[in-house]
Amino acid sequence: MDLTHRVVSLSDRELQILTLVAEGKTNKQIGAHLYLSAATIHSHLAKVFRKLDANDRAHAVAKAFRAGVLQ
Structure with missing residues (x-):
């Protein structure tokens, strides 16, 4: 499921x-x-x-930005 369609709950x-x-x-x-x-x-x-279903640091950051977790 795409992160934009679910809530990502990071501590x-x-x-x-x-x-x-x-x-x-x-x-x-x-x-x-x-x-x-x-x-x-x-x-x-x-x-x-x-939690982000990411492969590495860059992937995690990119997914977090797309999901609105980072701005």
Whole structure:
């Protein structure tokens, strides 16, 4: 099902991380910014990819923009 036809429910933390990914930040940079490990960021992104049915970071960002999750 296309994301524009269903609600995508990302947690506040997942949305925060995806926003930083959209800004071009690496997992290490995001982790330093949020005081989390790069492994924790990786784990959050894996959940984001599942929720958005995305294959990678760029795909997740593109799908989030199309779904109106990111602006």
